Amino acid sequence: MEHNLxxxxxxxxxxxxxxxxxxxxxxxxxxxxTVYGDGHLGHARPAITFDLLFRWLQQSGYKVRYxxxxxxxxxxxxxxxxxEDKIAKKARLEQKEPMEVVxxxxxxxxxxxEALNVLPPSIExxxxxxIIEQIEFIKQILxxxxxxxxxxxxxxxxxxxxxxxxxGILSGRNIxxxxxxxxxxxxxxxxxxxxxxxxxKKAQPEHIMRWPSPWSDGFPGWHLECSxxxxxxxxxxxxxxxxxxxxxxxxHECEIAQSTAALxxxxxxxxxxxxxxxxxxxxxxxxxGNFITLDEFFTGSHxxxxxxxxxxxxxxxxxxxxxxxxxxxxxEALKASEKGYQRLMEAYSRLKSLKPxxxxxxxxxxxxxKCTEAMNDDLNSPIVISHLFEAAKAINAVADxxxxxxxxxxxxxxxxYKLFVEDVLGLKADAAEGSSSTSDxxxxxxxxxLNIRLEAKQNKDWATSxxxxxxxxxxxxxxxxxxxxxxxxx
RNA sequence: GGUACCUUGGCCGAGUGGUUAGGCAACGGUCUGCAAAACCGUGUACAGCGGUUCGAAUCUGCUAGGUACCUCCA
Numbered sequence: 001m002e003h004n005l006x007x008x009x010x011x012x013x014x015x016x017x018x019x020x021x022x023x024x025x026x027x028x029x030x031x032x033x034t035v036y037g038d039g040h041l042g043h044a045r046p047a048i049t050f051d052l053l054f055r056w057l058q059q060s061g062y063k064v065r066y067x068x069x070x071x072x073x074x075x076x077x078x079x080x081x082x083x084e085d086k087i088a089k090k091a092r093l094e095q096k097e098p099m100e101v102v103x104x105x106x107x108x109x110x111x112x113x114e115a116l117n118v119l120p121p122s123i124e125x126x127x128x129x130x131i132i133e134q135i136e137f138i139k140q141i142l143x144x145x146x147x148x149x150x151x152x153x154x155x156x157x158x159x160x161x162x163x164x165x166x167x168g169i170l171s172g173r174n175i176x177x178x179x180x181x182x183x184x185x186x187x188x189x190x191x192x193x194x195x196x197x198x199x200x201k202k203a204q205p206e207h208i209m210r211w212p213s214p215w216s217d218g219f220p221g222w223h224l225e226c227s228x229x230x231x232x233x234x235x236x237x238x239x240x241x242x243x244x245x246x247x248x249x250x251x252h253e254c255e256i257a258q259s260t261a262a263l264x265x266x267x268x269x270x271x272x273x274x275x276x277x278x279x280x281x282x283x284x285x286x287x288x289g290n291f292i293t294l295d296e297f298f299t300g301s302h303x304x305x306x307x308x309x310x311x312x313x314x315x316x317x318x319x320x321x322x323x324x325x326x327x328x329x330x331x332e333a334l335k336a337s338e339k340g341y342q343r344l345m346e347a348y349s350r351l352k353s354l355k356p357x358x359x360x361x362x363x364x365x366x367x368x369x370k371c372t373e374a375m376n377d378d379l380n381s382p383i384v385i386s387h388l389f390e391a392a393k394a395i396n397a398v399a400d401x402x403x404x405x406x407x408x409x410x411x412x413x414x415x416x417y418k419l420f421v422e423d424v425l426g427l428k429a430d431a432a433e434g435s436s437s438t439s440d441x442x443x444x445x446x447x448x449x450l451n452i453r454l455e456a457k458q459n460k461d462w463a464t465s466x467x468x469x470x471x472x473x474x475x476x477x478x479x480x481x482x483x484x485x486x487x488x489x490x
Numbered sequence: 491g492g493u494a495c496c497u498u499g500g501c502c503g504a505g506u507g508g509u510u511a512g513g514c515a516a517c518g519g520u521c522u523g524c525a526a527a528a529c530c531g532u533g534u535a536c537a538g539c540g541g542u543u544c545g546a547a548u549c550u551g552c553u554a555g556g557u558a559c560c561u562c563c564a
Contacts (some may be wrong), residue, residue, distance in 0.1 A: 013494095031564075032560090032564095033564075035563095040564085041564085042563075042564040043564055044564085045564060046564050047564085063519070070542075081514075086562075100509055132557085171493075171494080171559075171560090172493060172494065173492085173494095173559095173560080174493095177492055177493075177560090178492085178493095178560070178561095194561090195561085197561070221545060222561085222562095243564070244563085244564035245494095245495095245558070245559080245564085246558070246559065246563060247562065247563085247564075248494090248558095248559070249493090249559060249560070249561085250559090250560085250561050251561090251563095255524065255560090274564075275495090275558085276557080276558065276564075277564080280555075281556085281557090282557095283557080283558080284564095317502090320502075320503065320504095320512090320513075321502085321504090322503085322504075324495095325496090325503080325504095326495095326496080326557065326558085327502090327503095328502080330502085332501055332502080332514085332515090333501065333502045333503090333514085334502095335514075335515095336502060336513065336514035336515075337502080337513080337514080339513080339514060339515095340502095340512090340513045340514065340515095341513095342512095343513080344513090346527085346528095374504095380504075380505095380512095381509080382503060382504050382511090383504060383505085383512085384501095385512070385513080386504070386511055386512035386513080387511095387512085388512095388537095388547065389512055390511095390512075393528095393529080396527090396529070397528085397529065398526095399528075400521085400528055400529065402528090402529065402530095441514065441545095455506085460502085460523075462524075465523090465524095466523095466524080466525090469525080469526095473525095473526095478527090479525090479526070479527095480525095480526055480527045480528085481522075481525085481526075481527075482527080482528085483528095487527080
């Protein structure tokens, strides 16, 4: 197998040739959502980024096992150091079972991901379903001597780990600097050192999410599920671990420490991180009032939005930036993407009805190679899109009768467009193009009307011609005349 | 304060030591009964000030501005 894919490894801060551990298999783990609220843009970026990687690895011939976890336990509220976590808090506020909250938001998350055409991962493990594995993982760390028990909780010994290995290799931090900058937090007395983090936390009496363990009734620490489930489903060493840049420290740093402490070696070979999203140049945050959920984008129901934006517009917009760049959402930028996306998809639709000629006057031969090269360069989707737009010009020229394309070139162009537009970038036409008999019948009816209009035009009966067009437009159709016919869409 | 990253034309956004990114918007033109679409043409952009070089927007130093993380966060 060729190894032409280069990906940026956060660990080494450079692009590296991707060579999987056990070809043709690739193991990939991505940090998924904490399901205590509606999905927002911040969830869309990693989902789409790693969906792109998942698709590209498969197109490159790999057999990929893609694991994306669901965090449904843990993650303490910073202002609730009494041991309440986000899901338990939400459950208490809404008078529900924690798992009821989890299920509700998980269903909504899945729906949003489907709308964005994000493929489901191979395995979607829940933290709550792997408590036993997490307890076993803690035992391994305790046995290795890198954790200690305190008041029914278990903490990771960062100082000892740093002495034997090195803490901070991913984020470029060292513990001396970290110690200087540590702020005073409540509930630190149980820890030997402020940098130590919980592997198991004893539950307070009012804490509703709890499981028995050798140390206390409680719940697993914040970082443990990824180390545990990654190892369980992908092995002691695996290829790719992804997530948002904000997770580099402390989450992924702690994961590395946990896995290395328990297994004696690092488990992840390539760390990949997507950059953040800003809205009108500002970080998105609940306190800043610019926190927009995916549903709000799809329906336009947020005061910062001028209009609704289709899921495919959001996807296209995100793909128009390379995943390691920040991407700023603004109405102006989104509208530009919406138009560009429509232009691209119209060209794709025209391509399907092009008629071949004896020779080509357009050059589309190296499109596949150019797009492949761009994808192999750390998933440079903006470049892929720019090449597709170049080809769109050629498609439109042929459709206008201003250029010709040979049968061979046409087949290649169709195959390449399908590969990159649909299979790799995961873009699809928004209108549901079902082939049910009702929609077929309705398409025929519209075609019939437009054919009558065409005849009227040929007879220079502009009154009838315009009447049909105006009526269809009023009903919401877009009508475009072409060289020798028409195009329409709803 | 510490660490890392960034600053490209009206907007978004790639890339690079010397050669057109691309999209949106704008302007002019072609086509068209009109409209829409499409096509053609037009912008001499790379934060500022030095340095290296035959040549830098691309390498380097400083300055200014911005973003992220520093135990909630995608």
